[in-house]
Amino acid sequence: MSKNDNIKENTQGASVLDFDDDDPLSATSVSKKSLVIFFLIDTSGSMRGTKMGELNTVMEELIPEIRRVGEADTDVKLAVLTFSTDVKWMYSQPVNIEDFEWTRLNAEGVTSMGAAFKELSLRMSRNSFLNSPSLSFAPVIFLMTDGYPSDDYQAGLKALQSNSWYKFGLKAALGIGQEANDDMLAEFTGTKDTVVHAYSGGQLAQMIKVVAVTASQIGSKSMTLSNETGEEVENEDVFAAKQKLLGQQIQEFVGDQNNGDVPFDIGW
């Protein structure tokens, strides 16, 4: 046999969709393109009561909705980081949305947001939470808080801002109640357009669902790497375009809202 006889440029021959269920290789499943959604959730004492109760309920309802976002051609994984006096991950690594079960959260302690940012930066790495070979998209990062950090959040944010996954990730934030500081949240997202505010239980449910589902949809979209003239654009521009699109869609939603609910801060 000549040594070049076996060069294959594109092998034909396997009937594409005819697969055996008893194939020994099916023990290692095929992963679709994958996306990790990070939720950073304030579980400090001020979240106690209705806010946390509502948040738990919404998150339980949200899981099936996000499942639907990914089912076509993206494996979605969730990672939930809670922060109060301590920072804790709900699971020790991102969990596939199909297997994910929400653990109801309790609220107590102070708001160690800076420590949460540092922890997130540490885990957003190919050597840690973002180690899946099939990872194809920059992560979605969604911060929810009702107050001002009690630690040095800027030091944590500085660590986060040097992380490339954060830089290119799709970032959104939700301020809950009157005390949440939108300017500080915009420092986290990099733009005011992806910061929303909920003043009532009804709004909280709507905002979480809209922001999480919209961000997941945009985050898992393979955007074309060319502009209107057909010229290639840099990856950085694609990430910027995604963040801009998320801002536009969130602002369109916020603009349509009429607030008829009872605010958190007066009686909820």
Added chain:
Amino acid sequence: MFKGFSNSVKGASHEQSGLVCQDSSAHFVGEYYAVAVVADGHGSKKHFRSNMGSKFAVEATLDTIANFYKDVESFEKTFPLNHKFVIKRINKQIIANWNTKVAAHLEKNPVTAQEKSKFTDEEFEQIPPESYYGTTLIACIAGRGFTFGLQIGDGSLITVFDDGEAVNPIEYDESAPANITASLCNAGAASYFNGFYVDKKKLIAAFASTDGLYTSFGSDNDFLDYHTIITSQLAANNEFEAAVLKNITKRSHFGTQDDVSLSCIYDPQLAADNLDMLNKKVEENKKKAAERKANMLRSNL
């Protein structure tokens, strides 16, 4: 005596966009050595002939190894004594052969007006001609008494020696700049090669694959386990090569939809002699995978 197989399958995304398969693959089994080799053409705008580039990379590798083996006795004697130096020479020879093939192809097939139409004159002038053909390359060579491999750019090389462990034997020296796929078309391409050399263990199987295979897995463990399963099946079932083609076809359609190439060389006798051990590894891996999943689903709160 080794056996081998190799396949390249076009990814679903390339089928949708009408792009030809950018991968090439080959295997060679001779009297003194066997080679598994794959290459993945970059496929982006300025690498508009990278499907040819990957084919030339595979050919250049087979030609180069054959050339080093011209004097079998001398090569087998001197190579183990100075393997690092010789592997560097092999890498350089592959680059030179690839550039020769690229230049010959370009001379016979000048860039067409259609190929140029995607660039302004200024943009086109800035692209070095070899970049039209940019590609990665991964190869594993099993000789008598030693195994070695070489790699430039992404993709994977996995070996299963007689301890039954599926491992990536290449230690990366991080010489390639972050987030940039090293390529045969890079200036100073030789400095971007990584490699390995082993002479203390017997090789049961070696696999070279393009990154479309790796990215169709959810974890590194699954990816390594996949190679253990193939090795165990090759020992028991001569027909299993067809099942591997089916599986990579499935992965190219339902995974990240990239082209997938897999080239394998294996020693059927050594695999058969170690069949019990390989089957045991497969079962152990399944158990470990189940444990990992159970641990992952345990809430910390």
